[in-house]
Amino acid sequence: MTALPTVANPHHPFLDGKPKKLLIGGRWVEAASGETFETHNPATGAHLAHVAKGDKEDIDRAVAAARKAFEEGPWSRMKPYERQRLILKLADLVERHYEELATLDTIDMGAPVVRTFGNRQRVMGMLHYYAGLSINIHGETIDNSLPGEIFSYTLKEPVGVVGAIIPWNGPLTACVWKIGPALATGCTIVLKPAEEAPLTALRLGELIVEAGIPDGVVNIVTGFGETAGAALAEHMDVDKIAFTGSHFTGQKIVHASTSNLKRISLELGGKSPDIVFADADLDLAVPGASMGVFANSGQICSAGTRLFVERRIYDEFTERVADFGRKLRVGNGLDPETQIGPLVSAEQLDRVTDYLSIGRQEGARPIAGGMQLTDGDYAKGYFVAPTVFADVRDDMRIAQEEIFGPVLSAIPFDDVEEVIRRGNQTQFGLGSGVWTRDVSKAHRVAKGLRAGSVWVNCYQAMDPAVPFGGYKMSGYGRESGIQHLEEYLNVKAVWIKTA
Ligand code: ADP
Ligand code: MG
Numbered sequence: 001m002t003a004l005p006t007v008a009n010p011h012h013p014f015l016d017g018k019p020k021k022l023l024i025g026g027r028w029v030e031a032a033s034g035e036t037f038e039t040h041n042p043a044t045g046a047h048l049a050h051v052a053k054g055d056k057e058d059i060d061r062a063v064a065a066a067r068k069a070f071e072e073g074p075w076s077r078m079k080p081y082e083r084q085r086l087i088l089k090l091a092d093l094v095e096r097h098y099e100e101l102a103t104l105d106t107i108d109m110g111a112p113v114v115r116t117f118g119n120r121q122r123v124m125g126m127l128h129y130y131a132g133l134s135i136n137i138h139g140e141t142i143d144n145s146l147p148g149e150i151f152s153y154t155l156k157e158p159v160g161v162v163g164a165i166i167p168w169n170g171p172l173t174a175c176v177w178k179i180g181p182a183l184a185t186g187c188t189i190v191l192k193p194a195e196e197a198p199l200t201a202l203r204l205g206e207l208i209v210e211a212g213i214p215d216g217v218v219n220i221v222t223g224f225g226e227t228a229g230a231a232l233a234e235h236m237d238v239d240k241i242a243f244t245g246s247h248f249t250g251q252k253i254v255h256a257s258t259s260n261l262k263r264i265s266l267e268l269g270g271k272s273p274d275i276v277f278a279d280a281d282l283d284l285a286v287p288g289a290s291m292g293v294f295a296n297s298g299q300i301c302s303a304g305t306r307l308f309v310e311r312r313i314y315d316e317f318t319e320r321v322a323d324f325g326r327k328l329r330v331g332n333g334l335d336p337e338t339q340i341g342p343l344v345s346a347e348q349l350d351r352v353t354d355y356l357s358i359g360r361q362e363g364a365r366p367i368a369g370g371m372q373l374t375d376g377d378y379a380k381g382y383f384v385a386p387t388v389f390a391d392v393r394d395d396m397r398i399a400q401e402e403i404f405g406p407v408l409s410a411i412p413f414d415d416v417e418e419v420i421r422r423g424n425q426t427q428f429g430l431g432s433g434v435w436t437r438d439v440s441k442a443h444r445v446a447k448g449l450r451a452g453s454v455w456v457n458c459y460q461a462m463d464p465a466v467p468f469g470g471y472k473m474s475g476y477g478r479e480s481g482i483q484h485l486e487e488y489l490n491v492k493a494v495w496i497k498t499a
Contacts, residue, residue, distance in 0.1 A: 004103050007334045010046065012107055013100065014203050019050040022058055022222060023205040025065035026215025031223070032057040039198060042110040042342045043332040043381040051198050054223030056231035059190065062219035063237050066161045066188040069216030075188065080135040087134060087183050090211040091127035094176075097207060098123070101172050101200055103334070109168050109197035110341035110382075111296055112333040116172070122462060123176055126480075129464035130180035133485055137185065139492075149499035155492040158186040159263060160239035162488065163232040165225075165253070166201075167245045168194035168344050169299040175201050177479055178242050179208075179218055185488040190219045190238070192229050194245075196344050198222040225249060234259045242487065243267070244301075246402075247428075247473050265477025265487045267301065267469060269402040270430030273423035274304030274459060275413075275445060278312045280435035282320070284457060290324040290408075292433060292459035294386045297343055298352075298406040301474070302431030304459055306392075306399055307410045308419050314412040318390050321408065322368035325386035330373060332381070342381040343405060349382040352405030356387065359398040364389040364409065394422055402428070416441055420448035429471025433459045452478070 002013035019036050021028040029052075036050040052058075069075050094101065102116035139154035164178035171193065182189040193201040205220045221228055229249075233241055233256035240263040243253050247268040257264050274292050276285050292304035309317045333341035343349050353372050360366065369385030384405055392399050392409040399409045413419040423432065423445075432451040436442050446454040452469045455461055462468060467481030477487050 004099055005107060005334055007332050010041065010044070010107060010334060012048075012104060014104060014199065015049050020052060020199070020202050020222070022052045022054050022062070023202070023209070023218070023220040024058070024062045025068070025219065026209065031055060032061070037195065037224075039108060039196075041107045042344050043334070045380045048107060049199060051202070051222045054192075054221035054228045056227065058221050058223065059228055059231040059235060062190040062221045063161060063163075063232075063235050065216035066190050066219055067237055069214060070158075070160055070188040073214050073216060075186070075214045075217050078186070080137065083183060083186060084131045084134045086211060086213050087127060087131040087180070090208060090213065091124060091131065093207040093211055094127060094204070095124055097203075101203060104200045104203055105171050105197070106333040106341070108199045109171060109344045110333050111170070112338040112341045113336055114339065115296060116333070119170070119173055122464070123173055126173070126176050126180050126464045130184040133482065134184035137485065137489070149497065151496045151498050153494050155494060156489045157492055159488055159490050160187060161237060162187045162189045163235065163238045163241045164189055164191045165229050165232060165241065165243045165245065166191065166193055168197035169296060169301075171197045171200040172204070174244060175204050181484050181488045183213070183217070185485055187488050188217045190221060190232060192221055192223065192232055195222070195224050230256060233257060236260045238262055240264065240488065247475070250475060263487075265479070266475030267477070267479060268430070268473060268475040269404075270301050270303070270428040270470070270474050271306055271400060271402055271426045272302055272304045272428070272431035272433070272451065273306045273308055273426070273449065274433035275308045275419050275423060275435065276310065276313070276317060277434070277436040277438070277441060278310040279437045281437060281457070282313070282317065285435040286317070286320045286324055288457070288459050289433070289435065290321050293408040294325060294328060294340055294406045295460065297340055297384070299344065299348070299404050300460070302453060302460065304431060304433050305403065305408060306423070306426070307408050308413045308423060309410055311412045311414055314410070318367065318388060318410040321410065322388040325368040325388055325406075325408070328386050330383055330385065332377070340386060340406060342383045344382070346382060348404065349384065352384050352403060352407065355398055355401070355403045355405065355407060356384075359389050359392075359396070359407070359409075362396040362398065363391065364396060364398060365391045369406070394425055400426065416444060420445060424448075424450050427473040430474035431455070431460070
């Protein structure tokens with residue numbers, strides 16, 4: 001096996017100096033324009049690769065290849081069992097190359113190897129889960145009340161060509177989360193990775209080819225959101241868009257989808273409430289609530305960034321969270337000791353440091369972090385210290401807007417009904433958490449919060465079998481769970497007069 005990158009020798013075996021190409025119709029091709037863009041390591045600023053800059057013309061080619069594979073290719077005639085075998089074959093290849101893929105995520109978007117390696121079970125679990133579901137797709141027979149002899153049943157059919165637009169905050173899991181259900185249902189797919197971190201998708205594309213997944217079933221077009229992404233979203237021959245990203249872009253996707261009224265699923269941002277009652281096991285709640293924000297440098301859509309703490313323990317608890325934040329090891333993700341990596345890009349750094357100033361101007365008090373890290377090696381990358389703002393009020397921008405950085409807003413509260421109401425005072429509804437030893441309180445809060453996930457005495461638990469998704473402006477549709485496949489299926493009713 002080729003050596004994996006380390007801090008001392010960050011060379012990755014996938015990066016051979018040649019420009020990376022698009023995967024269209026089973027072949028690796030340059031962008032029609034011949035243009036490329038560069039991708040960098042956000043921990044060091046080091047150049048990683050030139051990547052094909054796909055555009056509308058490339059999206060057109062990829063959609064045509066996906067359409068052909070959907071309608072004519074061997075894929076359209078495959079039995080569920082054969083699709084299952086291909087997904088399992090891919091799963092074996094992903095497992096065999098897991099560290100290689102995980103370190104590509106690390107060098108391309110910054111997440112530490114403790115995190116990207118730690119996602120192994122999640123990635124493998126998803127592939128195995130979709131493989132299992134692929135042979136369990138079925139319609140229903142339904143009794144109708146019409147006079148005479150007329151029988152009705154439903155068929156479940158793949159929606160067709162799926163456009164998948166994914167973010168950069170977890171490239172490998174994001175790819176598998178979109179490709180898995182497409183393969184399981186018999187759809188074909190055009191995947192548009194995020195321009196900030198396109199590399200893992202491309203290496204995965206090689207494994208998809210190696211697994212023998214037929215040409216055109218999975219196409220990968222790297223490029224920018226405003227061009228390649230927009231062309232995919234408005235394409236007349238795409239049947240569905242599966243999107244994960246910001247709610248601003250989500251709104252654009254909805255507008256673009258009106259061209260042919262394609263189906264959409266949206267997993268967008270959040271400003272999730274995480275509620276700590278005084279009766280909680282605080283030794284559990286301190287690391288849980290802290291990592292509920294700081295994990296992945298806060299670049300997780302369901303991060304519990306509004307930390308509501310019962311007033312009686314507010315000072316003590318926020319100080320303990322601040323202390324936890326101060327002790328986190330921030331650094332290059334390739335260092336196995338690193339707990340918190342850099343932000344993904346200069347743009348993201350600007351956005352987060354802007355919010356640090358906004359928080360101060362609004363009168364919030366940073367009791368940990370609060371600044372960019374610039375000493376020594378930090379200066380080369382996009383590092384921000386884990387930050388805890390105390391004395392945050394509900395109406396502050398840092399309590400309302402998604403920051404997508406390691407920034408926690410700590411807010412005091414007094415009682416259950418009040419904190420449910422205030423917890424829901426947000427345009428979003430993705431994650432939420434509650435820490436208490438009181439089982440009735442836990443259930444009341446779980447029922448009262450308007451969010452797609454509620455974590456009780458834990459945060460950010462995810463499983464391939466458990467649905468995940470948003471309320472309100474966090475989007476619609478669910479990923480994971482059997483609900484996920486429905487997003488990729490049409491229901492057809494068939495009526496048969498039997499006499
Ligand atoms: P971020 O703010 O983190 O960049 P985005 O929502 O902009 O989040 O990005 C998520 C994904 O959406 C990326 O793959 C990006 O290229 C894509 N994207 C951005 N703008 C558009 C757009 N107008 N149409 C389609 N896709 C887009
Ligand atoms: Mg963007």
